[in-house]
Amino acid sequence: MRISVQEQAFDLGAETSCFAAGHKDMGAIVTFTGIVRDLPDDPLIAMEIEHYPGMTEAALTEIAQTAVDRWSLGDALVIHRHGRLIPGEMIMMVATASRHRKDAFEAAEYLMDYLKSRAPFWKREITAQGEGWVASKSEDEDALKRW
Amino acid sequence: MIDVLYFAWVRERIGLPREQVKTTAKTVADLVVELRSREERYDLAFSDLSALRVAVDQKLTDFDASLSGVREVAFFPPMTGG
Numbered sequence: 001m002r003i004s005v006q007e008q009a010f011d012l013g014a015e016t017s018c019f020a021a022g023h024k025d026m027g028a029i030v031t032f033t034g035i036v037r038d039l040p041d042d043p044l045i046a047m048e049i050e051h052y053p054g055m056t057e058a059a060l061t062e063i064a065q066t067a068v069d070r071w072s073l074g075d076a077l078v079i080h081r082h083g084r085l086i087p088g089e090m091i092m093m094v095a096t097a098s099r100h101r102k103d104a105f106e107a108a109e110y111l112m113d114y115l116k117s118r119a120p121f122w123k124r125e126i127t128a129q130g131e132g133w134v135a136s137k138s139e140d141e142d143a144l145k146r147w
Numbered sequence: 148m149i150d151v152l153y154f155a156w157v158r159e160r161i162g163l164p165r166e167q168v169k170t171t172a173k174t175v176a177d178l179v180v181e182l183r184s185r186e187e188r189y190d191l192a193f194s195d196l197s198a199l200r201v202a203v204d205q206k207l208t209d210f211d212a213s214l215s216g217v218r219e220v221a222f223f224p225p226m227t228g229g
Contacts, residue, residue, distance in 0.1 A: 052152070116229035117228070120202070121226055136227050
């Protein structure tokens with residue numbers, strides 16, 4: 001299991017290949033990548049991501065360990081960036097490895113649902129019209145109920 | 148002494164990222180009452196607790212959490228990771 005909270009960009013292909021290479025006994029690798037999305041009505045100049053050093057790593061480790069245990073994963077990877085990003089840049093990725101695909105997909109969804117609202121990151125959008133903190137959505141909180 | 152940390156708009160409203168607070172508060176809620184009585188910017192930042200989350204020693208918890216033996220308390224809005 002690897003957790004990385006980092007400012008610098010990551011190479012999705014290299015990270016995925018490296019993750020997949022170590023698991024001969026795992027038949028399924030699922031990855032999810034989050035991208036900074038432009039806003040339709042108000043062009044996004046940048047997104048700034050603040051986090052809570054120390055707690056962020058601990059929270060991500062706990063979330064990933066829960067997924068590994070629950071779905072008997074062979075491995076899990078979480079990379080999440082912070083700092084200033086521009087539209088089109090990759091914010092984060094998760095990868096899960098399991099014997100069969102269902103577990104890998106479910107575990108990846110679980111990781112995403114939890115790190116949306118239980119990992120201490122806060123997004124701030126800077127647009128041509130101004131800037132402001134991204135509000136959390138009630139759907140994100142509701143998404144946790146299915147687990 | 149407890150280290151009190153603020154993130155996102157809580158940090159902006161209070162005007163600093165962290166401070167050391169000398170307190171006899173027994174719970175997070177007591178600490179909030181103490182902070183609110185300090186100055187208007189604190190009062191404003193803590194005016195709606197339903198819009199805030201709290202972590203004690205880097206673990207997400209509730210406002211009724213005990214501060215016994217605690218070193219660090221952080222206040223922040225709901226998280227928006229992913």
